[in-house]
Amino acid sequence: MGFRLARTVAKGKGMGDMSPLGKLILTVMLWGVRFAAAAIAAIAAIFIWQKWLSAADEITRQDYTFLAILVALLIAALWFARSLARELRR
Numbered sequence: 532m533g534f535r536l537a538r539t540v541a542k543g544k545g546m547g548d549m550s551p552l553g554k555l556i557l558t559v560m561l562w563g564v565r566f567a568a569a570a571i572a573a574i575a576a577i578f579i580w581q582k583w584l585s586a587a588d589e590i591t592r593q594d595y596t597f598l599a600i601l602v603a604l605l606i607a608a609l610w611f612a613r614s615l616a617r618e619l620r621r
Contacts, residue, residue, distance in 0.1 A: 561615040561616060564608050565612055568605055568612060575605070
């Protein structure tokens with residue numbers, strides 16, 4: 532049974548007959564991930580705006596680390612959204 536399922540999924544026919552509830556859940560997840568990506572981008576933009584336009588604060592190593600973590604999270608969210616969208620298209 533497991534071998535037959537693995538062979539079916541490998542051919543790309545495994546998720547074609549997804550239930551309406553499954554499609555709904557994936558759609559909700561897709562929009563949630565898109566919202567999370569937009570929120571991460573907004574946080575990064577506000578942080579950059581705050582640091583670069585304010586003459587009082589200098590940019591420190593911790594600021595660059597925080598921005599790197601935000602960029603990594605943004606890339607991961609966009610990658611996950613791309614995977615969900617591709618799965619919904621099948």
